[in-house]
Amino acid sequence: MQALICWFEQHPGTAGWFQAIGVIISLIGAICVASYQNRAQRTLATTEHRRNETQRLKTFIALGEHAGELVRTSDSHLGSEQPELVAFYTVSGYQRSSFDALTRTFSAFPYLELPGTETLSFALSLSDSFTLASECIAAAVECWPQRHEAFGRAYRSLTEEHLPNMDYYLQELRTILENQAGDLKH
Secondary structure, eight states: OHHHHHHHHHOTTHHHHHHHHHHHHHHHHHHHHHHHHHHHHHHHHHHHHHHHHHHHHHHHHHHHHHHHHHHHHHHHHHTOSOHHHHIIIIITSHHHHHHHHHHHHHHHSOGGGSSSHHHHHHHHHHHHHHHHHHHHHHHHHHHTTTTOHHHHHHHHHIIIIIHHHHHHHHHHHHHHHHHHHHHHHO
């Protein structure tokens, strides 16, 4: 230890060099800590963003499932031979107000906050299918008492096109949700 002190006394500029090296090491350390914190914050923000996207997708799927149930219920009532069912459930306005409320909810949904263009495409297609199914049901209800050809066209369009499309888009959205949930676990 004594030899080291003597060596420092014989070389007067050595302390300045050690001080300069210490400052450089401190700067590098500060930069590394700031970089690590920035990276951790970005990772946390990305994870939070993905969770929010997943939650919005779950909300949209629940909305789509509710719309599907409403369309299926109307479909079963329209296909019924019991006029009192159609009159009570459909013509009474109960179903019409439900369809209108769901249409407004679909219109107000923040589609651009869903994850990815494929999800956006399926979500918009589901919304469009619901709107078209709603219009078919309204047209079929108008024609129901007479059961003429327009009822048949509207009803066939509902059962053969719009309802299967809604089921397909919902299934695709569920698949995307499962994949996204798997990505969040990793």
